[in-house]
Amino acid sequence: MFALIFFGALVVATLTGAIAVDLIGIIQPAAAATVILAGFVWRPAPGLLAFAVFVLLYDTTAFYVGDDVKRVDELVIPALLIFGAVRLQPWRTRRLHSVRDGSLVALVVLGVISSLANEVPVSIWIPALALLLKPIVILYVASWLPMRTATFVSAARVILAIGVATAVLGIVEAFDQRAFQQALGLPEWVRPRGSLPSVKSLFAHPAIFAWFMAFLGLYCLVAYVELRHRWLLALGALFGVATFLTARRRAIGAAAVALLATFAWSTRRIGRLPTEFRRWVPVLFTTLVIAVVFVPGLLGLYDRTIERYLPPESPPTSGEQPIPEQVDDEGAQTSPARVALYTGSFRIARDHFPLGAGVGRYGSHMSRIEYSPIYHEYGLDRIRGLRERNPRYITDTFWPMILGEFGVGGLAAYGLLLVSICLAIWRAGRSAADATTHAFMAGTLAVLVEALIESLATPMFTSPPRSYLLFAAIGSALALTHSRTPTRPPVAPPGPLGSDGHHRS
Template sequence: MGDALTRTVPRTLAVCVLAVAGLTAAAAYQPVLVLVLVVAAPVLVWGVDHPKRFVAAAILVSIFGKTAAQVSGSAAVDLLDELAIAASLLVCVGPRLFRGQPLRSFPGLVWWALYGALGVVSGFVVGVPLAVLASGTALAGKGILLALAVAQLHWTSDDVRRLAKGGVGLLLFIIACCVVNLAIPQTWQSTVGNIDQLSFRAAIPSLIGPFVEPGTLGIMAALGFLAVVAWNTTMGSTRFTWLLSAGMALVAILSFRRKTWLGMMGSFLWLSSRAGRSGVFPAAITAVVGIVIVFWSTLLNALQGIVATYLDQSEGTAARTLMTRDSFFVAQDYFPLGAGFGRFGSDTASEFYSPLYLERGYQNVWGLSERTGNAMFLTDTMWPAVLAESGFLGMLAFLVALVAVFRRLRRLSRDDQPVARFLGLTGMAWIVQYLLESTGNPVFVSPPSYIPLFLLIGLLGSFGGRATETDTDDADDEQPAGAGHAGADGRGDVARVTHPAPVG
């Protein structure tokens, strides 16, 4: 033993000394990179041992990444959501590949993969610069990669309950931030918001909460509200959950986002109709009617604003309408693959100001050019980017993927297990909200709005699929023996919470 230690300790010390010396030398040239490596290595090791906790932490970082970047003023911090997703892929996908196990799938994966392949291949075909293509691909695919990472873990009903508890904490934090925002609106806006000008509706400030602008708060609050209502519908309600849903509804209302209001009220009525308890649906109708009456003038202005945004021709074609129309022309010009990621309608196309914009004279259109006003409408909708960058085939693949997800959610909404029904109803309400919001916001790719939906899509890899015998390992479950095989009501989950078929 003594001889072994005599040989081992000096070697270990020598390796440590060499590692420290190498890192010190590298830090003189790339201090940020070295710091990231020093911090990331132990975090990734911990993540491999606790993948579900790591994914939860990564999602939390992604949600508040843009806020942290705005407050800190650091461009590097703005990459937190991409780094968090990349790290989640390493933690969740890496061990499975290392063990020689097939990757787990989730609804719509093949179609989203086709959409991504079309956008990348078209980029190479038309000669999009690699830096632009890489940035555009990362933007278009990060939600899909998040779902892929989440799907590699076997999630149970108990895991969903734990995620729901964490979600409650997140919603309470949002409410608390909104209270402070309401108390000191200008100070909060100048500290957290990305626009210094504070907007008011009926003498009430348009809240941003812990996010950088009202639109993000609106959709995140609406998603939280709908999730709590779905929980009340399927898992049973308490006074606390009713108060929480009311608080999130008020937060969403005070964001004063018109599409958020409309989608939230419609989905709320639909969820309430699924409660199966007398008095719930009439109470929901009463609540919606009360909101309409109280905020009638604001709602009317919102509807008029929607019409003006898309149809007003007083100063030329409205910016959103122009981009939507031109996306069809671009898809025709670059048929059948599209113009490539980073070339039209995306944040990457705005950042590098696509030559397609110059060809169409966008530099002279208000809302599409910094020179004539601002360029906010370049990234103010979702579908022009999908259609123009990946072509008609890519658009079709994206829509078919959403249909595949919706079908799984609808099947879960009729499941015997309350947790499965909760996921199904929540997801169906969310997709409706996302589709409505996507007409004026790139919610499927913009952080943090894309995160809840693709997290849920990843969870569907463990819920509602067909069990197979090719994937029986539970090393990543982080569950005690027997956990996940019985819900809170004592009934087994095995028939519902299954290992999906491997990819390929």
């Protein structure tokens, strides 16, 4: 069903892109959106998965069928919210959560009040608020789905198949990047980092490929601890190697921290440490071996990190503007911009306490499209990458945007939203009725921790290629918390499981 919806959307996008060259640009994304929405109405879970994967790859698809296809989410997400609410009726199944829903309402209300108080034009703050809320809509729609173990296992097979294909292609690319990219007609990116090639496989940028590999690697390694299937360990190793080949510091470091955090979560009590350590030995050993193999590359990344945070006194002055997809988001020149965005957000939060500067005024996509006067007011327009004529680093962070635009209250509301999600998944994981569900919950916590770490230096929670799949996975975990009754016994200690991974009776 997923394949029918996904490839159907891809085919109609390609055909309409070829036919409607001179027509309105909305025809192509509208055709793809129609297929996805029809699939969602027919089969909600495969339809939502098809959308998440379609968007994950739409930067690449755009190189073949045109940029208009990247507007598909603008059409699909509002319709998903409406169709999802009508078809799934979450209020009837009690899938509402006072803390989570209340924090989201508070965030929206504070954003509206802040925008009105600061006289932000409606044409700016409404689109900016919509961009922030789009991934959250995916989370809610996914959380409304009638979720069973078989549902997310089927979705996992699809995502793993795509992951294996892209990982293998990434490893092939490492041998000759230029030839690989030219053969597939992809944008050229040949920027080795030390001894690491910085591959991107089928994606438009190594950062997206790195996140996808880390995302899948965490799920596989955590699932291996619970299910003891060796193929999961092998896939985790494959995705780990691919992550290292991207040479993205954030993805590598965030995944390592997330893995350790999941190990700590599985231990919980000091008395369980020896038992849990034995269960985790294969995962920790595999991770260590991969790290040792890539030690030369890691040393090169360490040198780049030092270079980044201790940049030379005379930065390059070349006036050449790089193509957006060729911008190195972990280059040394991005650090001053990110640091300035953080310090600026604190100053704005202080000066505009408690509401912030208004939605669409700081660190967001709309503040770059309609260059915000806040950057002039706080002297940020003098910093490379934040200047009006070249503002490409304005959207390189997430939390400064929340603090600067929504104020302290908005920051607290978004933080509470994430905390409530973490707690719900954590509690559901502890009381999971079978090992497969427990593995999915633990893996979801791991990828959420990884995303939180990456969000310190990327717009992780608003970046469409990544945020939709991330929030769809988190929403699916929340859906499972509703599908399981709280009176079920907790998952048993490690032991023999059936071939299907279900708890032994």
